[in-house]
Amino acid sequence: MNSLSKGRYVGVFLLLTGMIAGCSAESPKASAAPVIVQPGAPGDRGQTLAASSLPTPTDTLFTAADVLFMQGMIPHHAQALRMTDLAPSRSENRDITLIAQRMRASQEDEITLMRRWLQDRDQKVPAANHDHSGADGELMPGMLTEERFAELGKATGKDFDRLFVQYMIAHHLGAIQMVEKLFRDGGGAETEIFTYASHVEADQRIEIDRMRKLLARLDGPASG
Numbered sequence: 001m002n003s004l005s006k007g008r009y010v011g012v013f014l015l016l017t018g019m020i021a022g023c024s025a026e027s028p029k030a031s032a033a034p035v036i037v038q039p040g041a042p043g044d045r046g047q048t049l050a051a052s053s054l055p056t057p058t059d060t061l062f063t064a065a066d067v068l069f070m071q072g073m074i075p076h077h078a079q080a081l082r083m084t085d086l087a088p089s090r091s092e093n094r095d096i097t098l099i100a101q102r103m104r105a106s107q108e109d110e111i112t113l114m115r116r117w118l119q120d121r122d123q124k125v126p127a128a129n130h131d132h133s134g135a136d137g138e139l140m141p142g143m144l145t146e147e148r149f150a151e152l153g154k155a156t157g158k159d160f161d162r163l164f165v166q167y168m169i170a171h172h173l174g175a176i177q178m179v180e181k182l183f184r185d186g187g188g189a190e191t192e193i194f195t196y197a198s199h200v201e202a203d204q205r206i207e208i209d210r211m212r213k214l215l216a217r218l219d220g221p222a223s224g
Helices: 003-031 064-090 094-120 146-154 157-184 191-219
Strands: 036-038 047-049
Touching (some): 094 157, 094 191, 157 191
């Protein structure tokens, strides 16, 4: 190849390089804003929408069922905390005290989460007291009456251990019923509610399984 031919090839290469660079410089501007097209009716043209006009998940997805679930679960958890408060002074069983500690840590955090969720949506937050009822005054599923709570409070040693586990299993089963009712009533569509309710159900089932095994040991020959 002579010097003239080489010069032509170099010129073409530089020209193509400049064209590619020019296209590359313009492409980010063209793709900076996403184009969202809403299909029209048959025979009609689609409509281009701005991304800012699309609804966010919290615009439409939280429901009355979600609110009632959170408002009811707060006192439900609060009673569980009262039950765990009894364990250190009434039980000598390390398994009982450890499971009570785990429950206290997790349910305190969940009460904080539920209160924040309600506050962020301008919904009524149940008072931080020892009221065991839900939003409408009824006892939430699995919760102890004051008579049963007094019975638990008077028990000590192995009698306390058995009652604590029996009542807490029933308490956890009640929480699962509340989750099932939430979904049955059309709630749980909002991402945060779905995630939290699913966590409650899974966590309660795991703890129920642990407590049933613990209760079997308490009732076994070695416990007598």
